[in-house]
Amino acid sequence: MSKATTRTLRQFYDAMYKALGPQKWWPGESPVEIIVGAILTQNTNWGNVERAIANLREAGLLDWRALHRIETPRLAELIRPAGYFNVKAQRLKNFVEWLCRRHDGDLSQLAKIELGRLREELLSINGVGPETADSILLYALERPSFVVDAYTARILRRHGMTFSGYGALQAIFEDHLPSEVGLFNEYHALMVAVGKHFCRPKARCEACPLRRFMHDETA
Numbered sequence: 001m002s003k004a005t006t007r008t009l010r011q012f013y014d015a016m017y018k019a020l021g022p023q024k025w026w027p028g029e030s031p032v033e034i035i036v037g038a039i040l041t042q043n044t045n046w047g048n049v050e051r052a053i054a055n056l057r058e059a060g061l062l063d064w065r066a067l068h069r070i071e072t073p074r075l076a077e078l079i080r081p082a083g084y085f086n087v088k089a090q091r092l093k094n095f096v097e098w099l100c101r102r103h104d105g106d107l108s109q110l111a112k113i114e115l116g117r118l119r120e121e122l123l124s125i126n127g128v129g130p131e132t133a134d135s136i137l138l139y140a141l142e143r144p145s146f147v148v149d150a151y152t153a154r155i156l157r158r159h160g161m162t163f164s165g166y167g168a169l170q171a172i173f174e175d176h177l178p179s180e181v182g183l184f185n186e187y188h189a190l191m192v193a194v195g196k197h198f199c200r201p202k203a204r205c206e207a208c209p210l211r212r213f214m215h216d217e218t219a
């Protein structure tokens with residue numbers, strides 16, 4: 001563990017938080033809604049996910065038992081706004097099947113499982129990758145699993161950090177920050193905000209809260 005990296009990550013966080021304030025993530029009213037959102041948000045924007053979730057809410061389907069009962073083609077129709085709806089309907093079904101078969105359809109049972117083991121279980125579900133698994137762990141289950149994504153990778157690379165793959169990028173944060181759900185929650189949300197508004201394919205460094213940490217502002 002490097003003290004310099006810990007200091008840098010802390011300074012990033014403080015600068016983003018000071019400039020952008022709390023992000024109040026995850027946008028969802030209940031753990032079931034957060035998990036559904038984490039699965040539906042793959043390869044689409046959040047507005048489309050919200051429309052799909054509104055359809056599910058209207059149909060009384062933000063409930064594990066109801067999701068377990070519904071036929072997959074009908075589910076696909078309801079989540080059509082989220083795109084790739086046949087694939088995502090099957091992924092939702094895979095998650096619900098796992099929860100109902102292994103854990104009696106009861107999210108509270110997951111709290112008893114050691115974090116690393118639970119993460120492995122989630123990753124064993126067809127269609128749940130590392131980012132989705134960590135989003136479920138952190139935002140729905142309130143377990144300290146840091147979420148990284150393409151925004152995080154771009155920001156850190158532009159600030160001179162090197163890593164290879166999801167696990168190595170995640171380890172930069174998990175190895176250098178205290179394992180706190182509140183900190184991990186806010187940190188990822190702030191990185192997404194910086195990625196969306198400033199650290200775009202063409203960087204807008206002049207207005208970015210992380211500008212003062214750039215050594216080469218032309219990067």
Ligand code: SF4
Nearest residue numbers: 158199205208210211
């Ligand atoms: S926009 Fe510029 S200052 Fe902001 S995170 Fe990206 S590279 Fe850094």
